[in-house]
Amino acid sequence: MDCHYYDAAVCRSCRWLERPYADQLTAKQERVATALPALPWRPPVASAQERFRNKAKMVVAGTTAEPTLGILDPRGGGVDLRECPLHAPGLTAALPALARFIGAAGLTPYSVPERRGELKHLLVTESPDGELMVRFVLRSSEALPRLRKHLPVLLGELPVAVASANLQPDHKAVLEGPEEVPLHGDTLTMQVNGLGLHLRPQSFFQTNTDVAAALYRHAVDLAGSVGATSAWDLYCGVGGFGLHLAREGVRVVGVESSEQAVESATITAGELGLSEAEFLAGDATAYALARGEAPDLVVVNPPRRGIGPELAGWLEASGVSHVVYSSCNVDSLARDLAAMPSLRPVSGRLLDMFPHTDHHEVLLLLAR
Template sequence: MKKGEIYTGTVEKMDFPNKGILHIGEEKVVVKNALPGQTVEIAISKQRKGRCEGRLLKVVTPAAYENTEGACPHRADCGGCTYQTVPYEEQLKIKEQQVRALLDPVLPAGYNFEGIKGSPLTKAYRNKMEFSFGDEFKDGPMTLGMHKRGSFYDIVTVDQCVLVHPDCCKILRATLDYFTEHGAVFYKKMAHVGYLRHLLVRRGVKTGEILVDLVTSTQTEGTWKSDKNKEALLEGWKEKLLGLDLEGSFAGILHTENDSLADVVQNDRTVILYGQDFFMEELLGLKFKITPFSFFQTNSLGAEVLYETAREYIGETDGRKVFDLYSGTGTIAQILAPAAEHVTGVEIIEEAVEAAKVNAAQNGLTNCDFIAGDVLKVLDTLEERPDLIVLDPPRDGIHPKALPKIIDHYGCEKMIYISCKPTSLARDLVVLQAKGYEVTRVCCVDMFPGTTQVETVCLLSKLNTKQHIEINLDMDELDLTDAEKKATYQEIKNYVLEHSGLKVSSLYIAQVKQKCGIIERENYNKPKSEDAKQPQCPPDKEKAIKEALTHFGMI
């Protein structure tokens, strides 16, 4: 096979998260976003080291189980969902099979896998959406929505998105119409020119409270055609939203300025245009204050299923001390607190920690403490010894240095691991088992209907005998995605160029990696003499490189 050649084949299965597997002759080909049972036309895009990848051109014949009735009208172009035409029961089967395919090679035969629990809502379940301004094709009319499938730049307007409440779609359409009418221009990522960047919409599923945040640059000169000044332009937008006929009600309408070169939502400065800068949501009888940038599970009702499952796995907590590591805004900690002696949450994002403290206070919980800091470092300062540890790490799993420290330092009888990425979970379970833990219960919880993502809950118990399980694992079996491997210098350069429009040298990358504690080969970019002067990485490029390192899970 050669790059660019076109073939037709039938997808046999789908590996996590969205990798369709088919064979052309004897050769295995991986095609993203192709569903099991579909006959597809593909173009070969990569051929290296015995691994062949194809790009989906079109679906020749749908799978027998597919059903387009009620599916999102944007599904053909939007990159947000993959399973829109898949009946929900079939979605659950696919996700369960994918998780088992990753866990089976690393766990003993016959381990206790308890299946998958579905989401109470399969549509209009998301309490948060982050929409981007842009255009669907170069120099086309302004759009507001999600990235086009397979594109970093093209944006598809999704004013009929089925993942959010209709209120959110009305707000999106009203915002796009208003700024189009006033000739406002969107921010162009490569040129770093323009005004409109993102629209954040959050809506409480339980409370119906709505929080909207318009994110723009500070560029106001010539970035809209009407004669309104910035304040009048934003005032008109606010009044447009307040005039909408919505089922819910506005808790706040905000304006955030963000001049970051990267295509990320960053809060440089936020002004309240109406109401307040937070809304309230409820989970399992507790109330949570959520700001535009707070981490909070995007599926409120699904989160209740997830946390109820974790609470069931944990069992009795009376008189027990609990550590909630990677605690976010403290939802799990506060759900466990009423029956525990004391709960300590550790989270690296300071804003999330402050929100956790506020939420605990308003819920009347006095036995919770929340600490801001890196888990790897904070563990060295904690004198209290927990009876139980809850692990709910970010997508890339637990830091490889933190995991042994958690195990060796505390040696808890029980640990709960909640994972949003089963490839990372499978990797970490190898270490946990080697350190004397066994997986006694595993369950999946679908928090993201219509998409490829799934949560997994594991109960780990410390073995009380001197026996151990020996596991031989070929890491290739896990089929890790590129973002989970150590990124090459070229991959880092490509990422920085795509997201920041900056070109960076290998020397600059090496300097930033050194600052972040990433060890390089001794002679990498070493000066020819001790007194030789080397150019130093400028601050803007250092920031862009750090964003790339974060994306690739290296820091």
């Protein structure tokens, strides 16, 4: 991948960019295999090397008339990365129009050194169908009237399915705050393997749609290989794993702390007539600890910290015969596996969500 930002040393986020891609995959495979118990590995799932990101997370700086969309330099000044070659083409095409909108709506970029201004971040997600979700992260509600006034112009220029404002008043390195103000639309539909997954503003979705699709397909294959007829999808997000399993006839209960994500998963299940799929808002560990009987299969897709000792201890003692563990952090995965010695890894696969970095995604099948 060619990147003039990297060549000019203004952005070095893709730290492995100078490595041939085949070497990147080899290094990641060696890293995860070394950290985990010995097990059979399937061939890694490679990614496109550019234009694979479905989300642009842009720090907004500069001035209202000439905003920068990208990152901050060491002094807190804006570095414009509108032409980042990682972004899907629709994102790249949308960013100039969004920069013009910032000026038209009079949105003052937030200055980190001076601690003043309103617009902190611009978060844009593109669906496989080319529709957009646009989120404006603001310091306060002061700019909301101007956003609403000028939004029709933006809607006429870009295929925006969802627009919202997120309020993040604190001066700290936090991407977004807890309060979301709807401006237009409700959900962005992400078509993945023929499933229309509904994505709402504060819901998590994998950044690499094609590799996410491969992740879900592989999980379905693993569930089929062990004959699972019932499953829990813990940390289910918008239901990616659970809905794929339910479509294959597996009875599924999904648990997720985000109420927005649970609402999205429930909408998709209803649209597809998947009456055997139920999604609940709550803590995954608390849900498991409160249940007396385990399903055939438990799918876990936790954040980087892993599932932790409580849930690992419950799985160890539960008698559940198989676990599918999706991890973005092999170190926390290794700790969790050590707490579940009766559940042995029998199959592993590396999925490369983030080329040109050392980040990795691993899918393991555990059997008792």
